[in-house]
Amino acid sequence: MSENMKILDSDTREMITQFVSEGLDSLDTNEPYVEYLREYDNSEHVNAIFRVFHTLKGLSGFFDLKITKKVTHEAETLLDLIRKQNKPQNEDTITVIFQTFDFLRDILYKVSTDFTDESAGIIAEDMILILKDCLEKVKNPINIEDYFSEDSYMLKEPSTEIVEEVLESDSNSGLNINLDDVNEEVIEEVSNSNITFESEFDDSILTDELLDQFLVNAFELIDLVDKNLIELEKNPDNTKLIPETFGAVHSLKGNSGFMGLSEIEDLAMDMETILDSLRSGDLTPEPHIITIILSNSEIIRNLLDTLQEKSSAHTKKENKYIESPTPVNTNEIVEISETPKTENKVQKSPIAPVDNSATFTPKEVDANAGQHSAHIQKKDIRVETIKIDKLFDLVGELITIEAMVTNNPDLIGLDLPNFNKSANMLNKITRELQEISMSIRMMPLEGTFNKMKRLVRDVSIKMNKKVNLLISGADTEMDKNVIDEIADPLVHLLRNSVDHGIENIEQRIANGKSEIGTIKLGAKYEGNEILITIEDDGAGIIRDKILAKAEEKGILKVSPDLMSDKDVFKLIFEPGFSTAAQITDISGRGVGMDVVKKNIEKLHGSIDVDSIAGKGTKITLRIPLTLAIMESMIIRIGESRYALPILAINESFRSLNTNITVTMDGLEVIKVRNDVLPIIRLHDQFDIEPDSKNLLDGIMIIIEAKNKKVCLFADEIVGQQQAVVKGLGDYIGKVPGVTGCMILGDGGIGLILDIDGLLEMSENTLLLKVS
C-alpha cells in the first residue's frame, strides 16, 4: 500500500477528491433504483446497486480507506445475495440499503476534508452489524423471530457458517490441508469483516534472521510449486499434485502474511484461487492456465529476490545458511545431510584419489519422471555458510601444516619409526577431515536442473516449438560455489539450444524428424571433473556458416584451413558473435555465449562443441569439482618447485636416447609406445636455469587433458602433496601456464601448473613452427 501511495503522492489529494465526487455521483445516480428492489424482475437494478458498492470497495483499497472498504464489502455481499435470490425484497432490506447509501455519503464527505475515513470507525461498526443482520434476514426470512429472542446468537451465526462451508468444501474434495490452517484463514476472513484492523507489524519481531528463514522457505515452496505445475501440465491426470501445490502456496500465503508482505500474500491468494478451481474441476490445467499460475509464481520469485537483495544489503554480516534439499535460488544455501548418502558421496567424490578413472553415468531419466527423489526427507540442520567457509579454511591450513610437520627438514636423515607411524595416522585423519569438509559443500545439481525445465518450457512456448527436456544425473554433486556459477551459463546454453538448435515444427517434419525436439541435459563425474552436457537433436552447426560469420565480424584469427571443426564451432563463444539471421529477444544478440565461456573459464573449466549438421549439437562443459584442494605432484626445476594436478598425469619416466627425435622444424618429440608427443621444456617455458638441459638427465612426465597429451621435461619429482590452492593475487594477474600457488611442506611456495594452458602453449608453438 505504502508503495502505491508513494507513486500517487504528487496528486493523491486530487485523486481522492476525484474519488469522492465519483462516489457521490454514483450514489446519487443509483439511489432511485433501490426502490425497485421490492419489485419482481429487478436484476438490472440490483446489478447497478451492486456495482456502486463494488466500485467503491475496489477504489477505497487504493486510498487506504479501510472503513469504507469494510462497509462496502458487507454491502456488496448483501447485494450479491439479493442478486442470486432474484426476488422482491421487503421494506427492512430496502431501508438498510438506503441507510448504507446515506452512510457512505457521510463517509465520503469526511474523506473529502480529512483524506481518511478513520474518524468514522465507531459508527461504521454499527453499520456493519446492521448489514450483517440484514444479510441473515435475507438468507433466512422465516427465522426473524429468532433474531429478536436470541440476538447474540444471530450475530455469531455467519462466521460459524463460513467455517462449515469451507470445511465442507475442503473435505469433499479430499484436499489435504491442515484444518487449523483453514480455521485461521476463516478467522482472518471473519475478523476482516469486523472493524478490527490488522495492526501494523511491530518491526522488532521481524528480525533479519526471521526474514532469512522466511526467504529460504519461500524459495523452496515456490520451487516446489513450479516443479509441480510443469509436471501437471505434462500429466494433467496427475491430480494429486494439486493438493500438494495448493498446500505449498497456502503456506507461502500464510508466511508472507505473517511477515506483512501483502503483495506476496495477495499473489499467493490468486494462485490459491486458481489451484482451488483446478482442484474442483472448474478449470482444467491447460497451458494458458498453467502459464498464469507460473507467471504469478515468477512474480513472487522476483519480489523475493528483491527482498533478499535488500536484506543482504541491509545486514552487512553475511547471514548465509547452509541447508535444504532443493536449495536452488537462494545462492546462500548448501546442504548438510546426515543420510548415509553422504558417505557414498565421499567415496564417489573423485577428490579422493582412490580411483581417478571412475566415472558415474547415472541412468537417464525423463524429466517428467524424475520427481520421486525430490521428496526423500533428509535429516539436516542449518548452518551459516560463513562457519563452513571458516572450517574449510582451517582444514586447508591443517593440511599445509601437516605437510610441514611430516616433511620437516629437521627430520631428514633421522630414523624415527614411532614418529612415522603417528605421522601416517595424522595424515590419514587430515585426509578424512578434508573429504568430509568438502562433502559438506557438495550439493546435488537437481535444484539448478529443475529450474531449467521451467526455462525450456517458457522459451519453447515463446518460440512456438515443441521441446522435451530429458535430465540425467541430477543427483550429481558439486561444490556449492561452483553450482552457483554454472547456473547462468546453463541458462544461456539451453536458451540457445531451443532458439537456434531445435528447428521449428514445420522444418522438423520436413526433415523427417519427430515434431517434438529433444534436449538432453546431463551431468556425470569424470575424474575430478564434472561433465555437463547439453545435447539437442536440432539443426546442428554448419561450419561454413560459422566461418563466414566470423570473417564478417572480424574475429577469425587463424586461417580456416588450419581449424578443426571443433575449433570452428568454438567461435560461437567469441565476443560479438551471433549467427541468428534474425535477432530474437531470447538469444542472438551476440552476448551471452561469450559470457558462458568467461564464466566457465573462471571456474577453470572448459567448453567443447560437437555438432553434426542436420543431426544436432552437443555442448560439453568440463568443470572441476572444487576449486579449493587438489592432490598434486611436486616437481623441481633448478631451484623452483611446481605442482601438477595428479589426475592430469599419465606416467613419468626417464627417457632413452632412442625415443627422442628432433623434427625438421626443430621440434622435439618423444615416442611413447605408439604415440609421438611434443616435449615441453619447462625451464624454457618459465625461463629458469635447470640442473641439466639434457633430456636424458631429467624426468619426463606425460600429462593428458581433453584427450590431448604432451610430455613435460623437469629435473625431478619431489613428492606428492595435498595442495590447498591459493590465487596468485590481483597484483600478479594471470600468468600463462600457471593457475595458482600453494604452500609446500617446508613452508616454501610452489606454483601450480595450468594443464590446459600448457597444452594450448604446445599447440601454439607447433602452429608457429609449422607456419
Place this chain on the structure above:
Amino acid sequence: MKYLVVDDSPTMRRIVINALKSFGIEDIIEAEDGIDGLNKMKDSKPEFIITDWNMPNMNGLEFTKAVRGNPEYASIPILMVTTRGLKQDIIEALQAKVNNYVVKPFTPLVLKEKIGAILKT
C-alpha cells in the same frame, strides 16, 4: 506500444494510467466500458489491454470474449482487473482466456510485474 485501459470508474482509470506512466508508458487510450472499448479499438489498435471486470453495458468478461472472438484482435494480451472474492468471476475470466488478472487494490509494482510476465510469454 499502445495500451487500452477499460474501466467505468474514472478514478480507477486514472490509478491504472498513473501507474503505467510511472513505468514510462505514455501511449494509452481509455474506454468507459466494453462497448466503448471495442469502438476505440477500431480507430487505434492497442497492443495491450487492461480491463475492469464489473462494468455497465458490456462487462470485462463479455469484452474479453468479444476481443478473443475477433481474429484481428485475438492475440492481444489482456490483463483483467478484478476484486477479490469472486472466485466464479475469476474462473470465467480465465476460461475466457484473459492472460492474467490483478486484484484490487494492487500496487504499481505488482501491476508492472503482471504486465512484464504477460509480455514475456
